[in-house]
Amino acid sequence: MLEPSLIPHYQMKQDRKLIQTYVQMRKIGRGRGTVTAYPRQLESLVRLAEAHARMRLSNLVEEIDVEEATRLHKEALKQAATDPKTGQIDMEILMTGLSASSRAKSAELAKFIIALLRDSNKSFKMNELYDRCREGYKEGFT
DSSP states (O other), X not given: OOOTTOOOEEOHHHHHHHHHHHHHHHHHHHTTTSOOOOHHHHXXXXXXXXXXXXHTTOSEEOHHHHHHXXXXXXXXXXXXXXXXXXXXXXXXXXXXXXXXXXXXXXXXXXXXXXXXXXXXXXXXXXXXXXXXXXXXXXXXXX
16 A cells, blocks of 8 residues: 655666756757756756656656656646747746847947947937937847
8 A cells, every 4th residue: 555655766777868868968968058957956856857757656766657757747837838939948937037149248238338438438318328229229229
């Protein structure tokens, strides 16, 4: 009979599969210069696999549990951390609320404004600065 506080155990094969999934998630971001997985994601995969095993009333985490944990995790990331501009998963959205592309655009805009103020040697009213930014900034400013 199973205990109510059942904690499923892992076989070596499932341990390795979870770690491989996590390593693959980390590699995805390296090519783009962003982090796509943190240790917290590995912990999430472990908890999801254990929960799936419990749902099956099993005291052993099996391959099906790891596969379902991976599927659920990927789907959650797609829904919560996809940059609408690039269509790619960006973990920074979860951490800061801004995607890497949005942060880069903001930094570029700040440089543009600093250069505009430095080159003009005068102060601007807010509406005038806004108009200058709209005219001069190549990506647009709203």
